[in-house]
Amino acid sequence: xxxxxxxxxxxxxxxxxxxxxxxxxxxxxxxxxxxxxxxxxxxxxxxxxxxxxxxxxxxxxxxxxxxxxxxxxxxxxxxxxxxxxxxxxxxxxxxxxxxxxxxxxxxxxxxxxxxxxxxx
Amino acid sequence: xxxxxxxxxxxxxxxxxxxxxxxxxxxxxxxxxxxxxxxxxxxxxxxxxxxxxxxxxxxxxxxxxxxxxxxxxxxxxxxxxxxxxxxxxxxxxxxxxxxxxxxxxxxxxxxxxxxxxxxxxxxxxxxxxxxxxxxxxxxxxxxxxxxxxxxxxxxxxxxxxxx
Numbered sequence: 001x002x003x004x005x006x007x008x009x010x011x012x013x014x015x016x017x018x019x020x021x022x023x024x025x026x027x028x029x030x031x032x033x034x035x036x037x038x039x040x041x042x043x044x045x046x047x048x049x050x051x052x053x054x055x056x057x058x059x060x061x062x063x064x065x066x067x068x069x070x071x072x073x074x075x076x077x078x079x080x081x082x083x084x085x086x087x088x089x090x091x092x093x094x095x096x097x098x099x100x101x102x103x104x105x106x107x108x109x110x111x112x113x114x115x116x117x118x119x120x
Numbered sequence: 121x122x123x124x125x126x127x128x129x130x131x132x133x134x135x136x137x138x139x140x141x142x143x144x145x146x147x148x149x150x151x152x153x154x155x156x157x158x159x160x161x162x163x164x165x166x167x168x169x170x171x172x173x174x175x176x177x178x179x180x181x182x183x184x185x186x187x188x189x190x191x192x193x194x195x196x197x198x199x200x201x202x203x204x205x206x207x208x209x210x211x212x213x214x215x216x217x218x219x220x221x222x223x224x225x226x227x228x229x230x231x232x233x234x235x236x237x238x239x240x241x242x243x244x245x246x247x248x249x250x251x252x253x254x255x256x257x258x259x260x261x262x263x264x265x266x267x268x269x270x271x272x273x274x275x276x277x278x279x280x281x282x283x
Contacts, residue, residue, distance in 0.1 A: 060171060063236035063237045066236055067234050070232070095240070098243045100230060104231060
């Protein structure tokens, strides 16, 4: 079942919560804070969450968004969960590479590959 | 301060905007600059770079420079032609020393949630300079043509042309 909200759409695929971003740009501090609040709500509501963030719709992202992802990833690990990222376009992946965060996050080419990673 | 000498831009070429130090107020100047990039046919890659660096510069100025004090202002100056975009963002804060910002790509800093704005600006723009006080940043981006769509053999495309 899809739960609409202001910045993210969440659907369930077996034991994994798959999140898609509604906004094409995850740039501004104000909206990033709102996204963080929504994602934190998901994480705190389900200890051990398996969270997949699908970046299919995203074509811009700022350092504040990277910071939000780092904080979220830490929180998920603290709650014994796991987070994966998928469908990151070439330009955004370059941002992850430049900041070396492609080594911090578990990044997959597409949703299917990420989902099977959770089951491995 | 005036533009760094190697930016080869004169003060009178710049458009100047003064805005309240509030990220909701910076959207309009951002849109104006991005519209200029479109009008001057900036490539997708170069537009992506300017958009990212501009967002980082404005966020830094509002958050770290003016410490989210809405009574302070930002001064934004810009110039765009089809070869180059020059943007300056000044805040009313006490400034900082870029060399004091820890390297966010060092292993020990990789999981810190902040401190990546400056390095992204430097990675994506052709030139980035701070004034000595550290409360003004000048950024220059050369417009690079898309790899699949080379320019019309214009040798001046790597050298900013000045009116």
